[in-house]
Amino acid sequence: MNNVMKAVMKNVWALIFGLLFGAGLVISGMTDTANVKGFLDITGHWRPALALVMGGAVLTALPLFRLAQRRGQVMAGQIPPARIDARLLIGAGIFGVGWGLSGVCPGPALVWLGVDPAQIAPFVIAVLVGAGLADLLAAPRAALERAATPETR
Structure with missing residues (x-):
C-alpha cells in the first residue's frame, strides 16, 4: 500500500471511530448536560449513568x-x-472545573456542533483557546527538554 493510500485509510478510520464515538455519546445521553451535572451532584439527585458510560469505555479501551x-x-x-x-x-484540574461548571465535555461539544452550533460555539472556542495557550506555555519547556536530550542516530 502506497503512502497516499495509507494516509487516506488513516483518515477514513479516524472518521469511522469519530462517528462511532459520537453515536455512543448520543445513545448514552452524555450530550445532555443534565446527565453530567446530575452525576456531579452527589448530595442531590445523583445520576449514575456517566459512571456506567465511563466504565464501559474503560473496559472497551483497556485491551x-x-x-x-x-x-x-x-x-x-x-x-x-x-x-x-x-x-x-x-x-x-482546569478540565474538571470547566466540565463541572458547564456540564459539557469536549467530546459531546463536538457532537453538539452538528446539532446546534450557535449554542455550543462559545464553549468550543474557549476549549481551542485554552489548548492553544497550553501549547504556548509548554513550548519553551519542550525546547529546553529537546536541547537537553542527546540525539541518537
Whole structure:
C-alpha cells in the first residue's frame, strides 16, 4: 500500500471511530448536560449513568491500549511516555472545573456542533483557546527538554 493510500485509510478510520464515538455519546445521553451535572451532584439527585458510560469505555479501551503498548505504536504517531507531573495535574484540574461548571465535555461539544452550533460555539472556542495557550506555555519547556536530550542516530 502506497503512502497516499495509507494516509487516506488513516483518515477514513479516524472518521469511522469519530462517528462511532459520537453515536455512543448520543445513545448514552452524555450530550445532555443534565446527565453530567446530575452525576456531579452527589448530595442531590445523583445520576449514575456517566459512571456506567465511563466504565464501559474503560473496559472497551483497556485491551486496545495494551495492544498499542505492546506494538509501541498507535495508528497516528507514538505513545507518549506515562508521566504524572504538575502540568498534567493542573490541566486535569482546569478540565474538571470547566466540565463541572458547564456540564459539557469536549467530546459531546463536538457532537453538539452538528446539532446546534450557535449554542455550543462559545464553549468550543474557549476549549481551542485554552489548548492553544497550553501549547504556548509548554513550548519553551519542550525546547529546553529537546536541547537537553542527546540525539541518537
